[in-house]
Amino acid sequence: MITNEKQYRSARAAIERFGAEMADLRNAHDGVHPALRRAQIAGLESQVAELEDQVQEYEHLQSGAVTTFEAEGLVDLPDLLIRARIARGMSQRDLGTFVGVAEQQIQRYEAERYRSASLERLAEIAAALDITVKESAQLRTAPPTETGPESAWSFPVTEMFKRGYFEDFSGSAAQARKEAAHLIPDFFRHAAYDWTQTALHRRSVRAHGNVQLAALAAWEARVSILAERRAPQVAFRKEVISHEWLDYLVRLSARDDGPKAAVEHLRASGVVLVVEPHLPGTLLDGAALHTTSNIFVVAMTLRHDRLDNFWFTLLHEVAHLRLHVAQGPYRAIFDAIESPGNSPIEDEADNFAQEALIPAAQWRRCVSRFTQTDRAVRADAAKLGIHPAIVAGRIRREANDYTLLANLVGSGQVRPQLT
Structure with a gap:
């Protein structure tokens, strides 16, 4: 069984390598007896099939589609716990952080299929993964x-x-x-956090896999506490988020202190920006919500400390405040920006953020979208009056290649301003 991303990448690489070896064997003319060649190819095919099954299972678990794990008995409990962790979108480090042990200890537990773990530890792991175990295990929703x-x-x-x-x-x-x-x-x-079933219906989560909801509730409650302490002097009205207001916000990105200036711009409009790192099992970038005392909040985790991620996430959450929180039906919306939207409100917020940062008509005239060079990115950013990181981030997302323009996305330039 594949248990982590390193093993997953290794398995994918091995599949490609074995595939190339099989192609070479089929095309070779070195005098090897055909029966021996067929045996070599069959051996490689068997290894590829086994690896593909493991990769497929890992990807299926990560997709968030699996919430139930069948077990024939207690002997299957270790594999069940591993599968549940992957389905939660939790890494081995996340689970270790959750229960208060080192990542290496979780790796050892899983490598030896929890043979050295006490019953108390197994129960603690199951609780951290938030599963109920009967004849089968069910992720709590x-x-x-x-x-x-x-x-x-x-x-x-x-x-x-x-x-x-x-x-x-x-x-x-x-x-x-x-x-x-x-x-x-x-x-x-x-x-003053409400987690009743009625309240849960007013929350939306866009995330990798199945979020650990107890951890998400704790994170939201902490954000609410911090927001209450920083309550703005004016009440938020959704009408304040006009085209002019958005244009001013985006142009702040060109300043060296852009993120800090954005916080003040939001605050002057009745919105508190709170930075709180995500808790294990949640893997969030940001959220839009309003507290029980009606304070409107943009919360960010700075999981990716880059300017391009900061500005896109900020505009995405502003969109949610304007379109989905201020006028209902949601009290809180949580986002892992890189995960699939799969809902109309997420598509709407993605489009809102993209258009606010670089309108489509202007983007069509940008040379950098074709040349993808540092010089062109800087030139287009100067014409648009925004930070080059925003242009570089747009190119990377559209190309689905996050190795491009890595020196322009402003790595490490957000957290020092906001924490």
Whole structure:
């Protein structure tokens, strides 16, 4: 079974290599007996078929389409846990962070199929993956409605502790895990967070795989707390997001302090921008939401600390505020920008952001979209009055080649301004 991206890439490379070897064998004229050649080809075909099955399973799990994992008995539990992790879109590092152990420990557990793991650890892993195990395992599609000792394991308590989510708690990480059944409800009460089924219907998630919803709820609650502390002086009205307002926002990108200036532009219009790294199991870029006290928020994780990603994500979330949150029906929308949209509201926000950053009529006149050179990108950006990273990012997305123009996308230039 393929358990991580490194193994996945190796398997894909091996398939290509074996394919080339088979082609060479079929075309060779070196005097080798045909029966021996057929045996060599058959051996390679068998290896390719096995690898293709493993790759297909890994890709199917990652797609988010799988939520149920059948097991014949406890002997199948280790593979079930591995498959559930992949289906959650969680890396081995994410799971380690979630339960408070090193990534290497998760790798060892999975390599030996959890033979050295205690029953308590297995239960903790299952809770972190938020699965219910009966005759089969089912990914839960809503956060726990109660927070007793068992359901508290569904939250990344150690990571929440490290980030200071439990502000009135002065104990250690180990003590936080022991007291999670009390700390988690107190945290959500502080955030005035509503995770009832009614509230969940007013949330939309665009993400890789099946998001760990308890972790997502904790992240949203933390964002809400931070937003309340930075409440703007004016109330947000969706009408303020006009063509002129957007044009001014985009042109701020040309400044060296563009992201910082964007925060102030939003704040002056009644929108708080909060930066909070994603929690393990969520893998988000940003979100648009409004709190229970009606504060409108753009939240960003800076998962990719690049200017091109910052500006596209920002405009995407502004679109959600204007089109889908301020006038309903959603209270919160969460986004992993690189994952497929697969919904009208995501297509609408993608198109809104793209048009606001570089209108289609102007993009058609950009030489850089064809030449893809540094000089052309800088020249087009100067004509448009925007940062070259925005042009470079557009070219990379349309070409689906993220190795292009890597020196122009502003790597490492966002976080120092906003954190």
